[in-house]
Amino acid sequence: MTWVEVDDDSGFGMDNLPYGVFSRPGELPRVGVAIGSFVLDLAGLSADGLIENNRWFAAGSLNGFMVAGRAAWQANRARITELLSDETFRDRVEPHLIPLTTVELLRPIEVADYVDFFSSPDHAVNTSKIFRPNAPAPAPNWRSLPVAYHGRAGTIYASGAPVVRPCGQRKVDSRLAYGPCLKLDYEAEVGFVAGVPSAPGTRVPTAAFADHVFGFLLVNDWSARDIQSWESQPLGPFLAKSFATSISPWVVPLAALEAARIPQPPQDPAPLSYLEMNEDWGLDLTLEVLINDQVVATPPFSRMYWTSPQQLAHATVNGAPLRTGDLFASGTVSGPERTDRGCMLELTWNGRDPIDLPDGTKRTFLEDGDTVTIRATAPGLSGSRISLGEVTGTVLPANP
Known part of the structure; x- marks a missing residue:
């Protein structure tokens, strides 16, 4: 319960309390927490002595708070819960509630490194059939x-930032050509971000996931499929992915997703010891993909084969150090039905089977002017649905 007026369907009730970075005209960015239709200004609360002031929140990213560690995250969440639920704090806290309609939501983290995995069995099978029809589906390993592939941190953009159609090499009718991508695509993904670093030469075991990871957010890994199919022979992807990746403005803390945790799908063969799981880390997330505000797919995250702790354990097993702000994305989230597919490559089978949008238009891949929105919800501890917010971007014409 909270004294703040919160719509039951907002997805931003007390079960959630996600962190983000916002600004108002003429003011510097600062850290806030979403509650209903408001953002709670944590920099203001700390300046007024209502929460601990370690210069975490008068900042343009969450990194300073994320590196503080799990005990600080838990204590701050407990204090915010107290402030928003105890009526005696209302007079002091209410001035720090700012309507979301009056702020700009910014990129929430300063990205250190970016890794994108490939963990949906349905996506792995479908892409193998499309690109390598005579090879095993999925690949033997x-x-x-x-x-996974290692992406580019410098092109991680905030939700709402436009995406310029990339240019590059591609094969057209068996001839090599240069020009704007003709098969621009989105990928509906879920990511997690590291807060506490690890030492070089050590690894992060699956059991230590919650000691290092701050929270989850949504990811759109924009993809140039024609550039990708040509450059990924045998390595890649490279330019087909590095031009843009968009992330949502809210980072949902691990504590908010406790009710969403479910057993992961069976793994066969049994994973090696460093990938073994001792607790459930599948997530019951429901994604929704829209093109120009029209729903085209509802990918189910619960089918992902590799869990987030396994992804982190694998990324660090060679001793690569974890850094504050490292972003790890799940890979395209897909399912067995056509409406479950998390990218245009699968939805249209590489352009062979166009999709019909509710407005009567057709698409094989994205066109200039198209706006893609990915959103997601999860079960909350009180039985409500919590929102992971949304990530959106509009395609602009290429600069050849």
Whole structure:
């Protein structure tokens, strides 16, 4: 319960309390927490002595708070819960509630490194059939390790930032050409962000996931499929992915997702010892993908084969150090039905089967002017649904 007026369907009740970074005209960015239709200004609360002031919140990113560690995260969440539920604090806290309609939501983290995994069995099978129809689907190593590529941190953009259609090399009718991407795509993904670093030469075991990871957010890993199919022979992807990745403005803390945790799908063969799981870390998230405000897919995250702790364990097993702000994305979230598919490549089978939008138009891939929105919800501890917010971006014409 809270004294703040919160719509039951907002997804931003007391079960959630996600962190983000916002600004108002003429003011510097600062850290806040979403509650209903408001953002709670944590920098203001700390200046007034209502929460601990360690210069975490008068900042343009969450990184300073994330590096403080799990005890600080838990204590701050407990204090915010107290402030928003105890009526005696209302007069002092209410001035720090700012309507979301009056602020700009910014990129919440300063990204250190970016890794994108490939963990949906349905996506792995479908892409293998599309790009390698005569090869095993998925590749033989896929069920033995969490496959990933290392992306570019410098092109991680805030939700709402436009996405310029990339240019590059591609094959057209067996001829090599340069020009704007003709098969621009989105990928509906869920990411997690590291707060507490690890030492070089050490690894982060699956059991230590919650000691290092601050929370989850939504990711759109924009993809240039025609550039990707040509450059990924045999390495890649490279330019087909590095031009833009968008992330949602709210980072949902692990504590808010306790009710969403479910058993992960069975893994066969049994994973090696460093990938073994001793607790459930599947997540019952429901994603929704919209093109120009029209729903085209509802991918189920619960089917993901590799869990987030396994992904983190694999990313660090060689001794690569974890850094504050490291972003790890799940890979495209897909399911067995056509409406479950989390990208245009799968939805249209590489352009062979166009999709019909509710407004009567058709798409094989994204067109200039298209706006893609990905949103997600999860079960909350009180039986409500919590929101992971949304990540959105509009396609702009190429600069050849």
